[in-house]
Every structure is written in C-alpha cells, then in structure tokens.
Amino acid sequence: MTLKTDEFKMSRRAILAGSAAAGVMAVAQPQGVWAAEPLKVAGIYTVPVEQQWVSRIHVAALAAQERGDITYTFSENTANTDYPRVLREYAEQGMDMIVGEIFGVEAEAREVMADYPDVAFLMGSSFKEDPSLPNLSVFDNYIQDASYLSGIIAGAMTTSGNIGMVGGFPIPEVNRLMHAFMAGAQEMNPDIKFQVSFIGSWFDPPKAKETAYAMIENGADMLYAERFGVSDAAKEKGILAIGNVIDTQSDYPDTVVASALWHFEPTLDAAIAAVKSGTFAAADYGVYSFMQEGGCSLAPYGTFEGKIPQAALDLVAAKTAAIKDGSFAVTINDEEPKSS
Known part of the structure; x- marks a missing residue:
C-alpha cells in the first residue's frame, strides 16, 4: 500500500x-x-x-x-x-x-x-x-522524509554502489523507512544495488552485526543501520553507515555519516x-x-562536514525546503523491500 x-x-x-x-x-x-x-x-x-x-x-x-x-x-x-x-x-x-x-x-x-x-x-x-x-x-514513526534525505547522502558516499540494509521485522514501520532511504540513494545513482535482510528481533545487536558482516563480504561499502549492531560491523570493517531514529555519530565518529532522527x-x-x-x-x-510538523530531521553531519560531495548537500537542501513547503512529498511505501 x-x-x-x-x-x-x-x-x-x-x-x-x-x-x-x-x-x-x-x-x-x-x-x-x-x-x-x-x-x-x-x-x-x-x-x-x-x-x-x-x-x-x-x-x-x-x-x-x-x-x-x-x-x-x-x-x-x-x-x-x-x-x-x-x-x-x-x-x-x-x-x-x-x-x-x-x-x-x-x-x-x-x-x-x-x-x-x-x-x-x-x-x-x-x-x-x-x-x-x-x-x-x-x-507510528513516519520519518520517511528524513530517511529519504539520509539516502541521498548514502548514495553520494558509496563507491561500490552496493548498500546493505539490516532491519528488525518487515513491518510497515520499518519498510516505509527503507523504501524512502532507497529512493533517496537512487537520486544520486539509479544503478545502486541493495542487500536487504531482517533479523526477526527488535533488539539483538550480535545478530544484526553478523548479518551486516555477510553483506560487507558480499560487496557492501555502506550500511543502513536500522538496528543496533550494524554500525559496529561497519566500524570494524572500515566502511560507512547511516543511522536511524537516533544520532549515534558520537559513538561512531568515523563511521556514521548521517542519521534520520525521530x-x-x-x-x-x-x-x-x-x-x-x-x-x-x-x-x-x-x-x-512528518518533517513539516517537526517530527523528524536529518542529524548534523558533524565529523563528516566537508567530506560529503557538494552535489548531495545541494540536493538535500533543495529537497528539505520542498518537503517543508509542501511542494515535494516523499512516497510512503509500506510493502516489504527486497534485495536488488
């Protein structure tokens, strides 16, 4: 739907x-x-x-x-x-x-x-x-606006064009954020491939970490950290991650580029x-x-200031303004996302 x-x-x-x-x-x-x-x-x-x-x-x-x-x-x-x-x-x-x-x-x-x-x-x-x-x-956490913007950053920062996405369960609350993230990433590179997996738990960092390891071995150089444990795998393997719901950059200053905040x-x-x-x-x-109501935002770039391509920053700024003034709406897709 x-x-x-x-x-x-x-x-x-x-x-x-x-x-x-x-x-x-x-x-x-x-x-x-x-x-x-x-x-x-x-x-x-x-x-x-x-x-x-x-x-x-x-x-x-x-x-x-x-x-x-x-x-x-x-x-x-x-x-x-x-x-x-x-x-x-x-x-x-x-x-x-x-x-x-x-x-x-x-x-x-x-x-x-x-x-x-x-x-x-x-x-x-x-x-x-x-x-x-x-x-x-x-x-529900309808933060698809911020997730879309974080996807733009991810699409600009991946060099392999292979992004791993680890979620808890394939329910609407997770699915819509993943779809929005994927749409944002494809704004920067329509050929990006996604690996999508769900761990069947809301809180199992070791399992999320192991799932992320497998994606890295399969070529991912950017991870969407919908669950705790994913950023740990990214940090240990020296790749980048995008956070979800909270800002964890202080814990992963060289790993988490941006986060969609609720x-x-x-x-x-x-x-x-x-x-x-x-x-x-x-x-x-x-x-x-919704972003128009102050319910979500993109976290500050912090340690990644000056490291994100200007084209992505310009697109994020333009889309943020359009979302806030109502001239652009991020599509809400609650269907289960699939790997490319």
Missing part, C-alpha cells in the same frame, strides 16, 4: 476537528482540573528504553515531566505475553494516559482499553484508530494537550512525525 502526504494532512485535520466535535467520542475528563495538576502518564515498552524507537518516546516523556506537564513512570522489557496485564495494572493505578507499543498484541491490548474508557491510550500500532474505541489514538515531542505534546482539554479521541497521530 502506498500513501501520499495529503492523506495524512486529512488525518491531521480530523485530529484538530475532533476538539470541536468530540462529544461522546472524547475521553471524558473534568474541565479545569488539568491546568493545575500534571497528568499521570505511564509508558510500557517491550524493549530497553535505550533501544532506538522506544528511546524517542522515553526522552519526550522525560522532557514533558521536566516542564511539569506530566508525572511519568515506565516499564521496560515487557514481554508481549505480559503486556495486557501490565496495561491493566497501570490503568487500575489511575493513570490519565498510557503510552507504548502494541504491535505484537493489538487485539488483546484493545480489549483491555475497552475496559478503561476514562484512560487515554497513545499507542504505536500498525493499525488505524477505531471509532468504537474512542480512548485509543495510534501513532522527534516524538510533537506527537506526545499533541496528546497531552488533548487530554488536558478533555478532547482526546480516537485519531491517527502519525502525521506528527
């Missing part, structure tokens, strides 16, 4: 319109209370909070807590089999909002949420919102505002990850 940016603009209009037409669809909260009291927010994560994707949620929540908008507690390394139980426990504790990821427990988690209509749930999900479950809003703050802040105003309703918050 391929979606276009204007479809997500419509989603955002629906989110904003929800405040005017929330009625019975909104999570009922007493007005005037939230202004004085910080929201009680819990995070439930299936991996360590250091993991790329989850770390963005965690950092945004800590920032919201620091400015006094919320109080925040969290559970990490929660197995999918335990997720519904932990979800219910936090709801029973009187949380105003629970944030997390239900990719592996969609049906079970939604059953729990139906039992707690006064709790707002903001969950990473492969599925869309359900009007019959008005206290659940979904989100900023979860716009997503979380929009949900906090909706809960505080009593207008939280079933919606898709994915649009808040």
Whole structure:
C-alpha cells in the first residue's frame, strides 16, 4: 500500500476537528482540573528504553515531566505475553494516559482499553484508530522524509554502489523507512544495488552485526543501520553507515555519516494537550512525525562536514525546503523491500 502526504494532512485535520466535535467520542475528563495538576502518564515498552524507537518516546516523556506537564513512570522489557496485564495494572493505578507499543498484541491490548474508557491510550500500532474505541489514538514513526534525505547522502558516499540494509521485522514501520532511504540513494545513482535482510528481533545487536558482516563480504561499502549492531560491523570493517531514529555519530565518529532522527515531542505534546482539554479521541497521530510538523530531521553531519560531495548537500537542501513547503512529498511505501 502506498500513501501520499495529503492523506495524512486529512488525518491531521480530523485530529484538530475532533476538539470541536468530540462529544461522546472524547475521553471524558473534568474541565479545569488539568491546568493545575500534571497528568499521570505511564509508558510500557517491550524493549530497553535505550533501544532506538522506544528511546524517542522515553526522552519526550522525560522532557514533558521536566516542564511539569506530566508525572511519568515506565516499564521496560515487557514481554508481549505480559503486556495486557501490565496495561491493566497501570490503568487500575489511575493513570490519565498510557503510552507504548502494541504491535505484537493489538487485539488483546484493545480489549483491555475497552475496559478503561476514562484512560487515554497513545499507542504505536500498525493499525488505524477505531471509532468504537474512542480512548485509543495510534501513532507510528513516519520519518520517511528524513530517511529519504539520509539516502541521498548514502548514495553520494558509496563507491561500490552496493548498500546493505539490516532491519528488525518487515513491518510497515520499518519498510516505509527503507523504501524512502532507497529512493533517496537512487537520486544520486539509479544503478545502486541493495542487500536487504531482517533479523526477526527488535533488539539483538550480535545478530544484526553478523548479518551486516555477510553483506560487507558480499560487496557492501555502506550500511543502513536500522538496528543496533550494524554500525559496529561497519566500524570494524572500515566502511560507512547511516543511522536511524537516533544520532549515534558520537559513538561512531568515523563511521556514521548521517542519521534520520525521530522527534516524538510533537506527537506526545499533541496528546497531552488533548487530554488536558478533555478532547482526546480516537485519531491517527502519525502525521506528527512528518518533517513539516517537526517530527523528524536529518542529524548534523558533524565529523563528516566537508567530506560529503557538494552535489548531495545541494540536493538535500533543495529537497528539505520542498518537503517543508509542501511542494515535494516523499512516497510512503509500506510493502516489504527486497534485495536488488
């Protein structure tokens, strides 16, 4: 399935319109209370909070807590089999909002949420919102804009024209970023070949590293590090890498050229505002990850300043401006990418 940016603009209009037409669809909260009291927010994560994707949620929540908008507690390394139980426990504790990821427990988690209509749930999900479950809003890391730009850099820096890409699982959340990266790389060289592999885990650095080794042996001189462990292989073998979701250049100053960054703050802040105003309703918050919303960016080049071809820098600048002013939209392709 391929979606276009204007479809997500419509989603955002629906989110904003929800405040005017929330009625019975909104999570009922007493007005005037939230202004004085910080929201009680819990995070439930299936991996360590250091993991790329989850770390963005965690950092945004800590920032919201620091400015006094919320109080925040969290559970990490929660197995999918335990997720519904932990979800219910936090709801029973009187949380105003629970944030997390239900990719592996969609049906079970939604059953729990139906039992707690006064709790707002903001969950990473492969599925869309359900009007019959008005206290659940979904989100995802739609950072295809930044991934596309990072692909331009990769396409300019590879000399072999062979790029290895290691992902966790071939699900929409990963697939769309890989496709955007590949499209960006091909802007610089349409003949680039890609090796694509998935390790079947969200957090298995040794396996990701071994998979990357095999790609290097097969001619890759640039790696797309969707998972931890890939940049370690690149560093040890003396080749380059592109980061994903977080900036790891400080750990790999001679290896990671650029990274597509996800900023979860716009997503979380929009949900906090909706809960505080009593207008939280079933919606898709994915649009808040778009570059136009401040939800993603290309990391600074840092140690690679002056080492990237000017043609690539000029194209990145032009495409960034076009993305921000709406004259260019990166295609969203959720289909599983394949090796060339």
